[in-house]
Amino acid sequence: MTSQDVHFYQVGSFAVGNRLLEQEERTVQAQVDRTNSIDSGHRACQGCGEALGARYALDAAMRATNGQIVAVNATGCLEVFSTPYPETSWRIPWLHSLFGNAPAVATGVAAALRAKGIEDVRVVAQAGDGGTVDIGFGCLSGMFERNDDVLFICYDNEGYMNTGVQRSAATPPAARTATTKAVGAEPGNTFGQGKDLPRIAMAHNIPYVATATVADLHDLERKVERAMEFHGARYLHVLVPCPLGWGSASNETIHIARLAKESGLFPVFEAEDGVVRSVSPIRRRVPVEEYLKLQRRFAHLFGPHPRLDVIARIQSMADANIERYGLVSPESLEESS
Amino acid sequence: MKLPFAISLDIGSGRANHTGSWRVERPVYVDRLPPCNNACPAGENIQGWLYDAESGNYEAAWRKLVEENPLPGIMGRVCFHPCESACNRVQVDEAVGINAVERFLGDLALEKGWTLPKPGPDTGKRILVVGAGPAGLSATYHLRRLGHRVRLVDSASHLGGMMRYGIPAYRLPRAVLDAEIARIVAMGVDIQLDHVVHDVEQERHDGMFDAVFLAVGAQLGKRVDIPAGDSSRVIDAVKFLHQVADEDPPLLGRRVVIYGGGDTAFDTARTARRLGATDAVIVYRRNRERMGASGEEFEQALGEGVTVRWLSTIKKFDGDRILLEKMKLNGEGFPEPTGEFEELDADSLVLAVGQDTDLSLLDHAHDVTVRDGSVEVLDSMMASPSGIFAGGDAIPAQRTATVAVGHGKRAAHGIDNFVMGSDSVPKVRNRLASFEQLNTWYYADAPRTERPELERIRRQTNFEEVVGGLSEDNALFEARRCMSCGNCFECDNCFGVCPDNAVIKLGGNMRYEFDYDFCKGCGICVKECPCGAIEMVPERN
Numbered sequence: 001m002t003s004q005d006v007h008f009y010q011v012g013s014f015a016v017g018n019r020l021l022e023q024e025e026r027t028v029q030a031q032v033d034r035t036n037s038i039d040s041g042h043r044a045c046q047g048c049g050e051a052l053g054a055r056y057a058l059d060a061a062m063r064a065t066n067g068q069i070v071a072v073n074a075t076g077c078l079e080v081f082s083t084p085y086p087e088t089s090w091r092i093p094w095l096h097s098l099f100g101n102a103p104a105v106a107t108g109v110a111a112a113l114r115a116k117g118i119e120d121v122r123v124v125a126q127a128g129d130g131g132t133v134d135i136g137f138g139c140l141s142g143m144f145e146r147n148d149d150v151l152f153i154c155y156d157n158e159g160y161m162n163t164g165v166q167r168s169a170a171t172p173p174a175a176r177t178a179t180t181k182a183v184g185a186e187p188g189n190t191f192g193q194g195k196d197l198p199r200i201a202m203a204h205n206i207p208y209v210a211t212a213t214v215a216d217l218h219d220l221e222r223k224v225e226r227a228m229e230f231h232g233a234r235y236l237h238v239l240v241p242c243p244l245g246w247g248s249a250s251n252e253t254i255h256i257a258r259l260a261k262e263s264g265l266f267p268v269f270e271a272e273d274g275v276v277r278s279v280s281p282i283r284r285r286v287p288v289e290e291y292l293k294l295q296r297r298f299a300h301l302f303g304p305h306p307r308l309d310v311i312a313r314i315q316s317m318a319d320a321n322i323e324r325y326g327l328v329s330p331e332s333l334e335e336s337s
Numbered sequence: 338m339k340l341p342f343a344i345s346l347d348i349g350s351g352r353a354n355h356t357g358s359w360r361v362e363r364p365v366y367v368d369r370l371p372p373c374n375n376a377c378p379a380g381e382n383i384q385g386w387l388y389d390a391e392s393g394n395y396e397a398a399w400r401k402l403v404e405e406n407p408l409p410g411i412m413g414r415v416c417f418h419p420c421e422s423a424c425n426r427v428q429v430d431e432a433v434g435i436n437a438v439e440r441f442l443g444d445l446a447l448e449k450g451w452t453l454p455k456p457g458p459d460t461g462k463r464i465l466v467v468g469a470g471p472a473g474l475s476a477t478y479h480l481r482r483l484g485h486r487v488r489l490v491d492s493a494s495h496l497g498g499m500m501r502y503g504i505p506a507y508r509l510p511r512a513v514l515d516a517e518i519a520r521i522v523a524m525g526v527d528i529q530l531d532h533v534v535h536d537v538e539q540e541r542h543d544g545m546f547d548a549v550f551l552a553v554g555a556q557l558g559k560r561v562d563i564p565a566g567d568s569s570r571v572i573d574a575v576k577f578l579h580q581v582a583d584e585d586p587p588l589l590g591r592r593v594v595i596y597g598g599g600d601t602a603f604d605t606a607r608t609a610r611r612l613g614a615t616d617a618v619i620v621y622r623r624n625r626e627r628m629g630a631s632g633e634e635f636e637q638a639l640g641e642g643v644t645v646r647w648l649s650t651i652k653k654f655d656g657d658r659i660l661l662e663k664m665k666l667n668g669e670g671f672p673e674p675t676g677e678f679e680e681l682d683a684d685s686l687v688l689a690v691g692q693d694t695d696l697s698l699l700d701h702a703h704d705v706t707v708r709d710g711s712v713e714v715l716d717s718m719m720a721s722p723s724g725i726f727a728g729g730d731a732i733p734a735q736r737t738a739t740v741a742v743g744h745g746k747r748a749a750h751g752i753d754n755f756v757m758g759s760d761s762v763p764k765v766r767n768r769l770a771s772f773e774q775l776n777t778w779y780y781a782d783a784p785r786t787e788r789p790e791l792e793r794i795r796r797q798t799n800f801e802e803v804v805g806g807l808s809e810d811n812a813l814f815e816a817r818r819c820m821s822c823g824n825c826f827e828c829d830n831c832f833g834v835c836p837d838n839a840v841i842k843l844g845g846n847m848r849y850e851f852d853y854d855f856c857k858g859c860g861i862c863v864k865e866c867p868c869g870a871i872e873m874v875p876e877r878n
Contacts, residue, residue, distance in 0.1 A: 014779040015867060017829025020392055020817070029833035032842050040838045040855035041351035046359065047859035052836040082351065089351030217833060243859075251860030254834055258778065284778075 016217055027217055028059045035062040035091060037071075042089040043081040047250030049240030049257065050078055050155045053214045054126065057153050057238060058092060060224035061124055068121045070095070070109055074102035074131030077162040078155060100135040102127050103143035106150040114149075122228060123149065129156040129170035133195045144204035147232040151224075154197060154235070157242035165245040169195045172265075173317070174310050175297045177245070182300035191313060201235040202274045208234040210270035214241070215258035219280055223270060239266050247296025259291040264318035267325045279325045288315045352855075356837060360858035362873040364831075364851055369770035369823025369869060373435060376423035378740040379406040379475075380747075383420055383435055384824055390438060390816035391826075396451060398816075399442045403453060406742050407478040407521055408471065410447055410513045413440020414804070415504055416739045417631050425772045425822050431785040434807075434815045441812035447516045456524050457484030462756040465490070465546040467534050467698070470498020471738040472552035472729030474521055475745025476752075480550075481524040483753045488527040488544065490534060496522070498554050499730070500738055502579040503601070505608050506800040537698045537725065547756045548724035550748050551699075551712065552741070555692035555730035561596070563686070565654040570685035574605045577687055581608055590684025592616040594659055596651055597689030599629035605687050606643040610797055618681065619645045622664050622672040637803060640793050648672065649679075651686070659683045694731045709733070717751030718744060724755055770823025774869030779830065783818050786811040825849075825870040831862035 017030025028034050037058035044051040061069050070093045073079045079096050082089040097105045106125035113121050125143075127136055132154040143150060159177050160166040167177040173191040176182040180189040201209045207230040212220040220238065227234045241248060241256045248256055260266035261280065265288060268280035289311060292298040301307045322328050371384040382401055389398035402409050416436055424432035462485045466473045469491035477487045495501055496518045500509060522528065534540050541549050558573025565571055572587060574597070580587055593609040595602050598621035606617040619638075621628060624647045628635070639645075646661065650672070653660040659681045664672040696712065699705050704721040706713040712727040714720045720727040728744025730736045754760055789805040796803050807815060825848050832840045832849055839856035840849050863871045 014781065015828040015830045016833030017827075019827045026829070027833065030829040032844055036838050039351055040852065041354040041356055042837070043351075043354065043356070044836060046857040047861055048836045052834065055836075055838070087349040087351045087353060249860075250857075251864040253836075253859070253861055254865050 014216075014218070027221055028063045029056060029217055029221070035059045035067070037062060037090065037092050038082055039089045039091055041087075043084065044077070045242075045244050045250070047243045047253045048077075048081075049214050049242060049253045050128065050157055051081070052253070053155050053220075053238045053240040054078055054153075056214065056217060056220050057126075057224050057236065058124065060221040061122070061151070061228060062092065064225045064228035065120070065122045069093070069124050070113075070121060072096075072102050072106040072109060072123065072125040074125075074127030074136055075099035076128035076131050077157070078126065078128060080162050099131055101139055102131060102136055103139040103150070103152060106152070107143050107146070107148040110149045122151070124151045124153060126153045126155065128161075129154060129158060129197075130160045130168045132156075133169045133197050137195075141200075141204070144201060144206050144233045144235070147206060149231050149233075151227050151234045151236065154237045155240045156237055157240050157245060159242070159245050161242050161245040169193070170197070172314075174301060174307075174314060176300060177297070187300045187307075187310075188297070198235070198237045198269075198271075201237075202271050202276075204233070205274040206233040206235065207231075208270070208272055209237075209274075210235075211237045211239070211266070211268050213239040213257040213261055213266060213268060215254050215261060216268070216280065219268065226270070245297070247299070248294050252294055256291065256294055259286055259294070262286050263288045263291045264322040264327055265291060265314070267321045267327060269325050276325065279327055281329060282322070282327045285328060288318050355854045356857050357839070357852075357854045360853075360856060361876050362858045362860065363853060363856065363876050364858070364860065364862050364871050365874055366825065366848065366851075367823070367870060367872050368767050368825075369774070370767040371770050371822040371824065372423040372425055373420035373433075373822075375766075375769055376419040378419065378735070378737070378743040379412070380743055381405045381420075384819065384821055386442070387433070387435070387438065387816045387819040388821060388824075388826060390442065390812070391819065393813060395442055395445055396449070399446045399451060400454075402439065402442060403446075405746060407453055407475065408443075408517050408738075408742060409439050410443025410517050411471075411500060411509060412739060412742070413437070413443045414509050414513070414802075415500070417737055419739075425770070425775060426818060426820055428772050429777050429780060429820075430782065433818045433820075434785050434788075437786070437788050437807050438812050438816050441807045441809070443517070444513070444806055447513065453478065453520050453524060454482055456481040459486070460484040460757065462486065462547045463488070463545065464752055464756070465541055465544060465549045466552065467491075467537065467540075467549065468498060468552035468554055468729065468731075469493075469496040469518075469528075469530075470552055470554050470729060470741060471500055472554075472741035472745040472748070473498065473550065474518060475742040476550045476552065476728070476749045477526055477745075478521045478524065479746050479749030480752065481521075481526065483749065485547075485753070485756065486527070488529060488546070490529040490532045490540075492531065492533045494531050496528070496530070498552075502582045503575065503604070504738075505578065505581065505604050505611075507607070507611065507796060507803050508604070510802050534698045536701050538701045540698075541725075548726065548752045550718075550745075550752060551720070551725065551727040551731055552729040552745065553694060553696070553698070553731050555694045555736060557693040557695055558688060559691040559693055561688060561690055563651055563654055565686070566656045569654045569656045571654065572685065572687055574601045574687050574689035575692055577605060578608065581612070586612055589614060589687070592682050592684045593618070593687060594651075594681060594683040594685070595619045595687045595689055597621065597691070598623060598627075599689060599691075600631060600634055601692075602689035603630045603634045603638045603643070605689050607638050607641055609687070610641055610643060611800055616682075617643045618683075619643060620649050620651055620659075620661060620681075621645060621647055622650045623666065623670075624648055627666075627670065637790070640790075641797050646681070650674070652678070654683065654686050657682060657684065659686065692730070692736075696731065715751075716747075717754065718748035719751055719755070724752075726752055726755075767823070770869055775820060775822060776865055776867050776869075777820070779828070779865075779867035780820055783814070785818065786815050821868045823869050826868060828867055830865050830867060831871060834861050834865045836861070
């Protein structure tokens, strides 16, 4: 008689929790006593990916450090919707200074802790993509270069959403924003510009760089825990869909993040000392249209006069990612051809 | 201490901001009817007992199973499992092997000696059950649980009906049959065997019964008119299988031809092979697509050397040769003669062309309607307002053991309403859980575990069981393939994916609640629920 591995759980590998798993094998988010670092009552939009990503990441960091973290926040959606004076939704020590200086403030907090001889308290800095790739970029690069003991988390929603959806250097090509209108021969954001921050961070040769999405909680939590095993500068880049800025349905947030990964547009990997160590392979590959057509910021590519040429360029970006990071195993490539 | 302004305020929690007021739709938890439960003729809560089996709580699973069906060991062998055809997992990889897990639970219960629930408090009502096949036994079980006294009569010398006299032992070992029947008998049943009921009204009057359940089966093999010589050996399949069950098999010779295309034809052919026939040839006037037998039975029979002549009818049998006429299907799918003939060597011919019900016991029951040889019944299985109920093969329905078990249960509740003078309405069924409501991303990829089959060579010569059981590991694996369609299985997804922490985890099988003070109604929980157990409803003003 053939025998199967009994340690198979109905949804153990993908869902948040599972009643059949041992307590310690479940995710932080499955625990009734999770920190809920950012509490109910925050003013984020319906279906906000950033509010979700921040809770996922910080709750995991809280577990990894036995509750000993200080968070530094750049200006941005996350700061604005969580702390309208005199309220706060944070249930952890939390500082906010300016839009561009979160990495520098975090460096200062880490230095102060070191000066006071406090070793068990760890520092997490967080910002949106604007505060990371544009406005805070100089401070961040310095923090990386000095290898300060900070985990910097970027919640990437691909634009300045809080101020009315303007383009950032993380906005993808062809996307419509308030400053990249869907008009003319090359509608939306231009191709060939913008910054790939995870690769820039890797080029600093810092100990740990990783990407994640809100669609894979197990992966995100594991990466936060792994990051907290290192000292020095670490960078985590989390894709957090924005229903407002992307023009997507509020219930699609996780689904869209999943499609970003499964199409290859958003490679999910981790790197140590500047070298990619592992990637999350694509499980159910989809063409980029599946991802794009759910978002009104790409609506000008579809409709009665679809821009197949633009879609093809975006597809080739996804294909390049798949090749660069090896997101599809050679065997499954053969199967699909 | 007096503090300057701006640090004189308490820390204000954002929880003061009840964001639930933004909502125009609210998520609500629902239970939907899983397609397996919907398809089960015996009305089993399959998703429910698989849920218990998944955690290795086999006794709880078995208890949930026997709430509806007291014969899981038998069902796990002979049921044609429409549940698996309906299973949503078919659209992911393959159906969950529900039938195999049911058998595992049934066998484990026998091994561990788990007993059925105790009979209900005595109502003083007396019910006559005629026929101790699957319908009669199921009705007896449910009637006893409702507290009614039951007299179970059967014309044969053993209980079991067609499960004993129609289904060969290599598909249903007698030890399992006997043990599951004994468990029902142990609930306290007045049994009368070798007793033929000639007149149901007289029998009811003599025994002062409050109601009667007729489950007499279809015991008469149909005949077809085939010119056959005096020396020709022609027998009907029902009689043949009955004699084999009585361990008094008739001599059929080495070349046996079976006429018909249903399960009975295949049972007969496979039995004939075991009794030493070198050739067991099924002659069927339609093609494979239109045959009545189950695919599994067909494949197993072919594996044992049974052959089939499709699109053929028998014109003549002269003792050692059969004359076949080739047929073709017309536009409506009916066979038509072609005028082409061929011959086939045969020592005997077994007719498996259908069965009729002997309803002569109803000759004096004038308010019972019999049409086309079957008893007409209402949904409650009531055949006459005077309290005669009927089920199983005696009424117009699919003739399988599982359907009969379902009839027995429904009749028991119908009888209960009748004798107690109540009119409880059946439970409202939940809406069906469709595949489109699932989010299958969350289910791990896992192929189905097949039950081992006895080596073909061994099963040609004996009546040992052909299909083996699952090991515990495999049964557990198989149970865990269930996607729990439409019913929360506490995966914590809604609890995890809410950006507003507006899902409260109650824990300990209590599932979850929404915190509507903070739920903004984004609907992520609905979209990401693997099993479709949440839906959005418009907010009331």
